[in-house]
Amino acid sequence: MDIFLVEAIVNGILLGGILALLALGLNLIFGVIDVVWIAYAELVMCGMYAIYWLYAVHGVPLPIAAPIAIVFVAILGVLVHKLIISPILGSAPINQLLATGGLLFFLQSFATLLFGADFRNIGLRLPIVEVGELFVSFARLLAFGVALLGMLGLWLFLKRTYVGTAIRAIAQDREIMVLMGVDPSRVYLITSALGGGLAGLASALLVLQYDVHPFIGLSFGPITFMICVLGGLGSMVGGFIAAFIMSQIISVGGFYTSIELSYVLAFLLFIVMIFVRPQGLFGVKS
Amino acid sequence: MKPGWILLGLALLLPPFLPISDYTLHIIILVLLWAFVYTSWTVMGRFGLVSLGHGAFLGLGTYTTALLWNHYGLSPWLGLPLGVIVAVAVALVIGYPCSRLKVVGHYFALVTLALTEVVRLSIVAWRDVTGGSLGMTPNTVPPNSFEAMQFTRFTWYWVALAAWAIGLYVWHRVDRSMTRAAMDAISDDETAAAAVGIDVTRQKLAVTTISAAMTAVGGALIGQYQMYLNPETMAGVGVSLQIVFAAISGGMYVILGPTVGAVLTIVLQEFLRILFGTRFIGAAATIYGIMLILFIIFMPTGICGVIVDKLRKRRA
Numbered sequence: 079m080d081i082f083l084v085e086a087i088v089n090g091i092l093l094g095g096i097l098a099l100l101a102l103g104l105n106l107i108f109g110v111i112d113v114v115w116i117a118y119a120e121l122v123m124c125g126m127y128a129i130y131w132l133y134a135v136h137g138v139p140l141p142i143a144a145p146i147a148i149v150f151v152a153i154l155g156v157l158v159h160k161l162i163i164s165p166i167l168g169s170a171p172i173n174q175l176l177a178t179g180g181l182l183f184f185l186q187s188f189a190t191l192l193f194g195a196d197f198r199n200i201g202l203r204l205p206i207v208e209v210g211e212l213f214v215s216f217a218r219l220l221a222f223g224v225a226l227l228g229m230l231g232l233w234l235f236l237k238r239t240y241v242g243t244a245i246r247a248i249a250q251d252r253e254i255m256v257l258m259g260v261d262p263s264r265v266y267l268i269t270s271a272l273g274g275g276l277a278g279l280a281s282a283l284l285v286l287q288y289d290v291h292p293f294i295g296l297s298f299g300p301i302t303f304m305i306c307v308l309g310g311l312g313s314m315v316g317g318f319i320a321a322f323i324m325s326q327i328i329s330v331g332g333f334y335t336s337i338e339l340s341y342v343l344a345f346l347l348f349i350v351m352i353f354v355r356p357q358g359l360f361g362v363k364s
Numbered sequence: 365m366k367p368g369w370i371l372l373g374l375a376l377l378l379p380p381f382l383p384i385s386d387y388t389l390h391i392i393i394l395v396l397l398w399a400f401v402y403t404s405w406t407v408m409g410r411f412g413l414v415s416l417g418h419g420a421f422l423g424l425g426t427y428t429t430a431l432l433w434n435h436y437g438l439s440p441w442l443g444l445p446l447g448v449i450v451a452v453a454v455a456l457v458i459g460y461p462c463s464r465l466k467v468v469g470h471y472f473a474l475v476t477l478a479l480t481e482v483v484r485l486s487i488v489a490w491r492d493v494t495g496g497s498l499g500m501t502p503n504t505v506p507p508n509s510f511e512a513m514q515f516t517r518f519t520w521y522w523v524a525l526a527a528w529a530i531g532l533y534v535w536h537r538v539d540r541s542m543t544r545a546a547m548d549a550i551s552d553d554e555t556a557a558a559a560v561g562i563d564v565t566r567q568k569l570a571v572t573t574i575s576a577a578m579t580a581v582g583g584a585l586i587g588q589y590q591m592y593l594n595p596e597t598m599a600g601v602g603v604s605l606q607i608v609f610a611a612i613s614g615g616m617y618v619i620l621g622p623t624v625g626a627v628l629t630i631v632l633q634e635f636l637r638i639l640f641g642t643r644f645i646g647a648a649a650t651i652y653g654i655m656l657i658l659f660i661i662f663m664p665t666g667i668c669g670v671i672v673d674k675l676r677k678r679r680a
Contacts, residue, residue: 114470165661171469172414176612177660179605184653190646292646296601300481303474338489345478345485352475353461 081211083333088214090329091322095222096283098321100298101305102229103276105317108306109249110269113163114175117182119299121158121274125151125281126290127189127198134200148278155274156267163270164263182295189292197289204286221283228279232272233314245269301328301341304348310358320359380521389517391634395626396524397586400531402611402622404578407538408571409608410616412468412551416604417458417476418579420483421451423599425580426587427487427494430502433512435493440502440513444584448577454479455576456569463565466554477601484600499594502587513588520589527585528623531578535619543570579607613659615666624668 104118115121125147132143162177204216236242248255248265256262288294305324309316324344331340351359379392405418428447432438438446458479461467467475487494494500505512508519515523538544546567549557558564587593597603606629614625629652636648663670 114473162657162661166664169664170412172412172473173660173664175470175473176414176608177657180609180653180656180660182605182653183609183649183656187646187649187653191650195646300477300601304478307471307474336489338485342482342485342489345482348478349458349475349482352467352471353465356465356467356471 083330085212085214086329086333087326088212089218090326092214092218092222093329094322094325095225096280097298097302097305097325098318099225099228099276099283100280100302101309101317101321102232102314103273103280104302104306105309105311105314106232106245106269106276107273109311110245111159111163111167111266112171112252114171114178114303115158115273116175116179116299116303117158117185117295118178118273118277119295119302120182120185121151121154121277122281122284122298123189123290123292123295124154124185125278126285126288126294127193129282129285130193130198130200130290133202134198140202144282147282148275151278151281152271152275155270155272155277158274159266159270164266186292186295193292195292197291199289200285202286215287217286221286224279224283228276229318232276235272236314241265241268245272301344304345308348308351308358310360313358313360316358316360376525377522380518386517389521391630393517393520393524393589395623395630396521396528397582397589398610398630399623399626400524400527401579401582401586402607402614402625403528403531403535404575404582405607405611406616406622407535407578408575409611411547411571413568413572414473414608415476415575416473416601416608417479418575418607419480419599419601419604420476421455421576421579422583422586422603422607423480423483423487423595424451424454425583426593426598428580429584430500430587430593431493434500434503439511440584440588441511444513444581447584448580451576451580452573454483455572459569459572460565463568468554477604480600480604484595487595487599494595495593497595499592501592504591514591523585524589527581531582532619532623534574534578538571538574539619543567547571609656611666612664613656613666615668615670615672617665618668618672621666621668625666628667 100118100122104115107113107115107118128147128150129140129143132138132146133140138146158178158181162181163174166173166177204220207214207216207219236246244255244260244265245268247258248260248262252262255265301324305320306317308324309318309320324347327344327347328337328340331343335343380389401418401422405415408415425444425447428450429440429443432443432446433440458475462472462475488497491497502512502514505514507514508516546557546562549560549562550564550567554564583598587598610625610629611622612625613628614623615621632652633648636651640647659666665673
């Protein structure tokens with residue numbers, strides 16, 4: 079087989095890890111609070127700038143800068159819920175989507191205001207790993223590994239802890255849980271913090287591979303929503319598998335055509351899938 | 365017709381003759397053209413069909429017109445209708461299954477979002493023909509060429525005014541039609557509406573077609589006026605959200621709402637741009653973003669919606 083094709087497939091798998099992490103965070107919020115954070119990828123952008131600012135501008139070592147960024151984005155997540163979502167939780171779902179759309183504009187332009195529209199790089203060059211004839215970037219391998227660990231951690235949290243059980247229960251039935259004496263607003267806050275934290279983790283992994291600029295969110299935001307819906311709402315396994323399907327389409331499709339056309343293919347697949355299987359690959363028909 | 369309306373109509377024809385700067389006239393033309401596009405969006409947006417895909421129709425309209433002119437020398441007067449046909453065809457291909465399979469709410473928003481990205485990325489990918497993300501310029505001919513739909517700013521004012529007025533007229537006709545009553549029922553409860561005999565798909569496709577067609581016309585006109593097309597500003601998520609937000613902040617349930625939205629967003633943007641200059645790039649959009657969030661939280665019916673409400677209460 080063509081070595082470049084193998085490389086495209088490997089890179090697709092590695093990209094899939096990060097997309098899965100992002101889709102998982104969004105899926106959690108979508109599934110539990112029933113809100114689409116259109117600005118989710120912009121939160122990732124905030125995390126990337128936080129790391130850039132700490133590491134490249136102020137010289138804070140990465141192992142310290144990354145956790146700070148994760149906490150920072152988690153706090154942002156809580157703020158998004160407190161300030162934007164919870165005042166309009168009762169109104170039409172589409173309003174919540176649009177309100178976070180306003181947030182998208184705000185974050186993009188605020189980042190432009192603070193850092194300008196230039197592409198910023200943290201200036202860290204990680205080595206390239208050579209496996210046989212294959213060259214794989216270490217940053218991508220690291221990102222893949224950490225993303226898997228992050229997902230495993232979240233899975234354990236949801237399955238093994240009391241709060242995690244409450245989160246899953248709310249996702250299953252919003253009305254009944256209130257009758258059982260669970261305070262949904264607290265669960266929503268924890269979920270928002272978790273979603274934000276996952277975005278923060280993704281930002282720490284992405285900043286190793288990509289330059290950060292105010293509009294970077296637009297390059298992987300839409301695809302994250304598509305993965306989330308494609309996998310089926312509330313289905314973590316579905317989102318995980320959908321992430322790898324999409325990343326293969328993008329990576330291998332990009333190998334045969336161009337990167338834009340591969341995204342076109344991915345979006346078209348999404349549109350068709352919504353019509354054929356609206357509940358997603360692994361979702362349960364309601 | 366009341367004499368007041370005729371006077372208002374005549375007054376609207378005046379601006380090019382008034383001693384205003386070229387820049388002011390330019391802003392007025394932009395406001396009129398975008399107000400037309402925003403009005404087009406509300407034709408379907410007001411019935412709960414919140415499309416994040418109008419960037420697609422805008423892009424299809426403008427690029428079809430400009431590409432046919434540049435590559436085949438086809439006059440925009442023929443290219444524009446073709447662009448409208450393309451946009452409507454795409455709207456139906458997406459709209460029909462959406463309606464039949466009851467893709468609504470979040471899912472409708474996400475499908476249309478995917479659609480607009482498909483159009484933007486296709487334009488970028490087809491860079492040999494479209495100029496890709498660098499954008500393209502329609503081939504110029506001496507100014508005020510009717511065939512090329514390239515006018516002086518003086519003439520453009522009336523073209524923009526006519527488009528805007530037609531947009532308002534269509535909005536008004538839809539507002540008074542049976543479709544409006546049917547769509548109101550559908551957006552309340554689709555199943556109940558179908559049960560009383562409303563052809564849900566037919567009604568939805570009717571407003572979708574009108575909306576997509578008008579948006580494509582608006583896109584083509586804006587492209588011809590600016591003489592520059594860019595996939596980021598004429599297709600894609602960015603412009604789709606811009607359309608939705610301007611329409612909502614102005615008020616999508618009132619005829620002049622989208623126009624107020626256009627005035628507000630464009631004038632605010634220009635005002636802040638002049639105020640801050642280039643020292644604070646992004647300041648204008650930052651303030652705009654905060655305003656949008658506040659609008660959706662505190663006045664989801666928009667400026668005009670709130671004003672109309674106040675007037676009604678006073679009368680009662």
